[in-house]
Structures are given as C-alpha cells and as structure tokens.
Amino acid sequence: MRLRWAFWDPVHPDHFWVNPFGVAWPLLKASDLILVNPEGEVVEGGPVRLLNAAAYMIHHAVHEARPEIKCVAHSHSIYGRAFCTLGRNLDTITQDSCAFHNDIALYSSFKGVVLAEDEGIAIAKALGHGKAALLQNHGLLTCARSIEAAVFWFMSLEKCCHAQLLADAAAGGRGGETVKIDDKDAEYTYKTVGTEMAGWFSAKPTFDVMESEAGIDYRW
Template structure:
C-alpha cells in the first residue's frame, strides 16, 4: 500500500512504525461504502478457499442469503439479522465483523468438542482467546440459541461450535478474514499432529504458557490480523482490477 500512513506506536507498541495503517474516513457515507466493498471482497476470498457450503455460513457487517460467494458484489449485500450473528453483534459492541461458515477442518475438529492446543506459532494467536460452545441443537433458528453462542464466546475473538464449525469476530473485516482462515488451518494442523503423535505412541509437545502468551500478544492482536490479511485483499484487487472508488450521490 504505497503512500499509506504509518500507524502510531502509541496504539500498539509492539508494531514497527513503518506498518501501513488501516484506511480512515471522515465521511461516514464513504466509510459505509468501503465496508460494503470490503465485505463483498471477503466473501470472494472465502469462495477462493472453498469456505462456502451452499448458502450456509455468513460474514457480517452485512450478510447476503441465497447467492454463491463467488458472485458476491456490494449491491447484493443486505442488512443481516441472522440468529447467531445478530446475537454476537448485540453482545459484543466492540466488534465490527463476524464470520461463520462450515469449513472442512473446522467441522471435523469441532466434532471432538475440545479446545485448540498451543502447538504451533500460528495456534498461539488463539491462546486464551478461543472459546468452546459444547451444545448442538440443530439449525440455529432461535434467538436464544444465538445468545447462548455469544455468551459462550465471551470476550474471545473466536469460538468453536461443537459439531458445527467456527465463528470469528473482530474489530475489522480484514482481521476477521485472516483469523478465520488461520483458525481453519490450525484445526487441520491439530488433527494431523494428534494423529501423528498417536501413531508414535506419544503426545504433542505444547508451547509453554509464557511463550504462548507472548506469541499471542504479537500475532493475535487486532492489528496483527489486519496486517496479515492485507496481501489477500491486495491480490484480489490485482486479479480483478477492481479497487474501492467512492462516488457520492448528488
């Protein structure tokens, strides 16, 4: 992002001064247009990695229904009131974006009903920042079920929904996309590690709590998620030749 301003180390002392900052807007209508543009991009990135499952799963700031992720454009986005997402947004006024889908490895790992272990640098991004919801009552069609999921999530940025999948919610679309993608991979690595360890008659070696917490502080932050997500959005814009352009109505 050439020419982008650098973030202030006053907001996050662990990041160097030369990291570009998230885009800021003085016009709320321009900000809203950008969020819609970015959210549509997030759906197309999910589609690229096969995170769509029919019309199940959603990403909100705003969420569509009945449209394949690959076809998503800003004008197709609708105001969302889905049972899980509305409850999460209601319970967590600090978050901007929430993503939930039925991805392969997350579904498989969620069926174990156990939390993620700190076995890799990447999994430490979720160290003590990942909750577990141990109930499955079928398709979520009741607001109380959404509230129960939100309560189980607590202040964490992610929750494993037993027999269901994962949900990630953060302060930006970009960091939500990155941490969702990362958590899906961590679920895959956890299962591969458990399988390999069992075959050798041993247990995986965990990262000690002090180093796990320190790694989380660096990699699990909001800015860490945003910064790591940017290559995906930049690549999408390069491939599509489409960047955000605000054309205010007269």
C-alpha cells in the first residue's frame, strides 16, 4: 500500500515534510523526504524534489485548519477506495471500528484530482475535529498528534473498510443486515481504543518490526 503522509517541521512550524512525487514507496527513506513551505515551494530535502500538487492542497489545508495535528496520512488504498464509492460512513460493527465512533467524517463530493485550493479547504472543513475522513470516490485520510498514531489510524481504517465490505456482503446474501454496536457501548469502547495514546501505542510494535527488518532506525 502506497501511503502519502505529511508532518509538521519542529523548527519551522509553518512548514511540513512529505514524501516526494515519483519515488516508489518501498524505496523511500527518511533522507528522501522534502520540506515544503506555506507557499508550496520545496525548500529542503532529498535528491528528488518533485512535489505532488494534490498532496500540497490537501495536507496544507488540513494542517492550516488543525494546528494541533502533527501528521496527516492519505492514500487511495484498495478497500478504502472501494468503500468510499458507497457514499456512506463507517458502521460501528466491530471493536476496531469503535475507535472511529463519532470521530470520522464523510466528504461526499468528488471534483477530480485536488488541484484547487478550495477543494483542499473543503476536505479540511469536512474533517472538522475528527481524526479520519472518508473521501467519496477517492480514498482515506487520517490525522493525529504523532506520526505513529496517524499511520496506525490509517491502517486500522483500511482494515475496518475491508471488514465492513465483507460483513455487508455476507449479511446481504442472507437477506439481512449487520448487527450494530449501540452508541453507549461504542462510546465506552472508544475511550479505550480510540484515544491519541491508544493510536500511538498500537503503532509502536509495527514500527519496531519495520526497524528490525530493515535494520534502520526510523526515529529520524
């Protein structure tokens, strides 16, 4: 899965780092990241300094609207992309989906590749104070106060979309519907699995495995 992500620079808080356009995800290294200023200009980074214009429009708008957010993740992942064609929000049908209870938005519009500032602003507005958004006919977006949590929420949301596609198909084949978790129980579960700390902690083992397999310290 190719994931596009951006995070605030700790020294220049109005700049953000993002993966460059045209570099294959499996080959991407920390040294390949590019630093982008508020005007969308690449001011520092690796040997490939091509900026995806759509990436700038989306990530910059979210960062501007949510200054407390340190990382935004976005991709056109297969199950998220499929689920986003349904024009509906995620159901709380599993413990994992409770992590997004009342914390995920549906952006029910698609106007092509996001190359206009207004479209990026509209996505950020739809996201509101949530940690995730389903972009209709497009893909998934997650955000958090840490890189780890933003990445984990994205991976988890992709799996939740996959699970719901399977569950809806199975239930529909029987002429029924999935069983939803009620709001009270979903909210109770959210307080355990949907917090910022829960996202960071859940991501740590994944990052540890990546570091071990690659022999690289990702704490750059």
